Amino acid sequence: MLHPYVVQTGDTLLRIARSYGINPEALLAANPRVLASERLTPGLLLAVPAQPTFTYRVNAGDTLLRIAALFAVSTHALIAVNSHIDLTFLQQGQLICIPVGDSDRIVNGRAEYGARELETDIEQLRNSYPFLLRRRIGQSVMGKPITAISLGEGASKVHINAGMHANEWITTPLLMTFAEDMARAAASGTRICGADIRSLLRLVTLWLVPLVNPDGAELVQEGMSEEHPYYHELLDWNRGSTRFSKWKANIRGVDLNDQFPAFWEVEAERRDAAGPGPRDYPGPQPLSEPEAQALAAFTEEEQFDLVVALHTQGQEIYWNYRGYEPPAAELIAAKLAKASGYKSVKLTGSDAGYKDWFIQDYRKPGFTVEVGYGVNPLPLSSFHDLYDELKPLLITAMEAAVPDML
Template sequence: MAFSYVVQKGDTVYRIAKRLGVRVQEIAAANPQLGNVDQIVPGQMLTIPQAVPNRYVVQRGDTFYYITKRFDIAPSDLLAANPGLDPQRLQAGRTILLPSGKRTAIVDTTVMYGYVEMMDDISALLQAYPFIGCEVIGESVLRKDIPALRIGTGPKRIHYQASIHANEWITAPLLMKFAEEYAAAYSGGTLLRGRSARKLYENATLWLAPMLNPDGVELVQEGITPQHPYYRELLDMNNGSFDFSKWKANIRGVDLNDQFPARWEAERERRAAAGPGPSDYSGAAPLCEPEAKAIADFTRSKDFSLIVSFHTQGREIYWNYRDLEPFESESIAKRFGQASGYRVVKLTGSDAGCKDWFIQDFRRPGFTVEAGIGVNPLPIGQFPAIYNETVGIMLEGLNV
């Protein structure tokens, strides 16, 4: 028997399906009025088909990981279907719901990927692969944790970051899927795209920060309601439009990749932005936004030998900054280009980016990768192609 459901703030059809134990396709079929299942709004009424409950009684000796493997259920799906379930304290005799739509992968790259999905997937990855480390490097304006994952024990410290621009959110699942594939290969002692995961693990310590601008990503994907703390300011900055799909900045209208103290004044003058808005405003001062400060503090604390910042789009790799880059940067960029098929570009006329600041202050290789091609935000349907291109860069970066 179907029932009615009122869409809440932060809901997506995918999140509703996970929580209620049904499939996205079943919700779409029950609601033919939805022209696009990615576009639902708070207060909207949906018809939810009745899920067929699959239940399991926890047995003595069961672990959360054992149950997910036994029934081929993603850990994040099992947690979503059982609110309040503590994976570390399973009680024998407790009945839990086994959600439908089972899958073996944790990171689902077939749906719009937001902050909620990322945090759920991080919890699931930490449960499935205890050797992964996680550190909160700071908070966003709206007090969302900004996490970074650690994989590996090697002496080289490598950093990949993504989603510093809000409408480039597709870069977050790039890093999350790589983390999952890398962890699975290391755990199983298998090859990762033809390379020994064990050797990569012992060669380098990799830090992944998948979503540096969580407030902005949420804004692009979900829009605003009158209850949003920046409702009036955001509408004014967006010229009265409720379409925030082109928004790059953080929630205060500051472009976080123009926030770094590398000729910041020159970039501010070049951009000539009148004030906060969807893009191009450098802020009142370098590192005045909490997200940018968190990135800078994190970078200073880890002594990275190389960083790669993933953006979209253009299928290009930038490797230089005002001739301050080390000699090997260009050759590394060419290796990245061979691994991905991307064009290697010596960039001019750009300052104040994270890559620029890293090169300037540390004199070590830093790179910006413009993944994919098209108009931002790139559709999730492009993910397989983009991942197959950029995974070569991520693997090559662990071997420099």
């Protein structure tokens, strides 16, 4: 049996397949005129293969989002298998179909991941784990929310951010997968990489900002139409190309990791960028961009004890900045390297990054982690391997923030 689906703006084959819990190959087989290498046109009618289902009786207080979270399925998939029912008006005792998925997870890194997926997953995680908190810390140039989530109640504060560079967006679902694993372990009392997560979260408050650059991530994943408010500027900055897979900057062509007031003038001279572009333009001044402003203000408000900025690629850990780093920083970097298999690197000739500014202003441990190895954007086929490298590193970073555990 096939279900009709009308392609929406931002849809990709991988996104649609993920939403319906099917293989991309099955979706392509059902639509032989669609090519995997071509972008989908909004309004295109696709045939989506049906999934096996089971029946669920609606309880008092159930909503579409709550049921999706309960069974770890997407709202798209629920709507598809209940096309004869208006799921926005559920009644107690009503029978609905639940698609049988291949995973009990909420976060799914098998397709492109941007602001829409992030907001949906955060809501589903909060429904499943009410102790997970969220805070809007700012917004992007185009008004997309920049969201922080937190777990734990400890005195030591750890911050991890991801998705600062547009074509490094895979760090966002990696960090969200870590958030889900941490929440699940805290709820069930289980361990991660040998660590007792409930005990760890009594000592540490973990603050995550999974997607610093939502506009840029959308541009890399979806491209742009002529209706885009920066259409002509982006074409000019990208040398006339409509391919944005190498784009690192925000939507105004500013590299957000060259935006922080840590010898910014030196970095601007070193980069010698003529103006906005795919990478390396530090902006007209430090913190000119709302995304960098939001992250800086959030850091100033929370006064973190240790920070980690996730980037790709290189399998390296940068831990120093102009001698401002605390004595323990090199030892912590060595522990992170041992946990992940990455290389601890004493970096020179780089300024104005988030980690640089944090070390300079707070004299506390700060780390840039270059996840994986290859060419950005890293392929989704490497997701599970990347997460296996990253998970023990992040647990070790949390432990390192607790003085007695160093």
